[in-house]
Amino acid sequence: MKVVFRIIGSEEDLKEIDSNEENVHFCFRPSEKNIFELLKTSHKLKRIQLPSSYQKTISNTTKTFLKMKNIKLMIGDIWGHRTDIDRFAEIDV
Numbered sequence: 001m002k003v004v005f006r007i008i009g010s011e012e013d014l015k016e017i018d019s020n021e022e023n024v025h026f027c028f029r030p031s032e033k034n035i036f037e038l039l040k041t042s043h044k045l046k047r048i049q050l051p052s053s054y055q056k057t058i059s060n061t062t063k064t065f066l067k068m069k070n071i072k073l074m075i076g077d078i079w080g081h082r083t084d085i086d087r088f089a090e091i092d093v
Contacts, residue, residue: 002090005049007078008038013087017041025049025078025089032062039069049074049091 005023008014008030014037017024021042026034026049035058039045048066050058052075066073078089 001093003047003093004088005047005078005091007087007089014038014041020044023047023049023091025076025091026054027078029054029057032059035062035066039071045069045071047072047074047093049076051075051077 003023005025006017006021007025007027008017009027011028011034014034017038019041022044023046024038024042030038030050035048038048048071050073055073055075058073063073074093076091078091
């Protein structure tokens with residue numbers, strides 16, 4: 001199944017997130033603060049995708065909180081996607 005993900009390439013992109021976003025992909029290593037900013041903004045969030053090396057650095061507290069909110073933390077990379085052309089990408093889930 002293909003799902004459209006909003007690509008977040010930097011902390012600056014977090015300021016432009018729509019409150020209706022359901023799926024996001026972080027291209028940078030998000031801090032806990034970045035993840036909680038996203039959660040405050042996007043009330044309909046269902047999935048967060050991170051590269052595997054970044055996912056390993058997410059605290060257990062954050063993982064538990066996401067699980068409690070029924071937000072799936074996914075592992076995956078997006079190669080060759082240019083956010084200056086399109087801020088969205090279709091990803092198989």
